Amino acid sequence: GQNIDQPTEMTATEGAIVQINCTYQTSGFNGLFWYQQHAGEAPTFLSYNVLDGLEEKGRFSSFLSRSKGYSYLLLKELQMKDSASYLCAVGMIYNQGGKLIFGQGTELSVKP
């Protein structure tokens, strides 16, 4: 079966750093995606890891360890607008069309 786990909610302070963890066990793997979703809006792409290691993009970084089935999203210099749900998703292999299997999402609240 498919299993993706991430914390339900997290709280952090403006200007701080927060790390959102994700563990996965899936029957196929073609990369690990992170999406941001504000309430009532569409998920928007943040990052993609297919090889082990850290990918950095501005204030956001994402890490992947395929052997451990583990990823994290690191958000630096938090801003109030970063309050949103963060979705971890495994991209499935090509013969499954590259569909995404999502975790339940982590609701991040950034406090002043």
Added chain:
Amino acid sequence: GAGVSQSPRYKVAKRGQDVALRCDPISGHVSLFWYQQALGQGPEFLTYFQNEAQLDKSGLPSDRFFAERPEGSVSTLKIQRTQQEDSAVYLCASSQGRGDEQFFGPGTRLTVL
């Protein structure tokens, strides 16, 4: 348009009614996906098209759900004889090809009374 669009944005249906949800993907995107998102949950895969071919419909919850993309562009998700458990946000996403970044539409929020 520049992004994926969906219509209607909100739909209220009485139990037993049929509904049709429309998705306009980004022009030229080959792959199109439908997902269902319940409140407080992550999206769940429903079905996948490559051009006009429906290659995976393993996520459709029952035979009341039907999707089509007859000309390889616009797609319609149809739900027959709606039930209360069908209440959710239905998201459409498109990508240039298999495995590429998926761009999501704003979703249709379906409420079945």
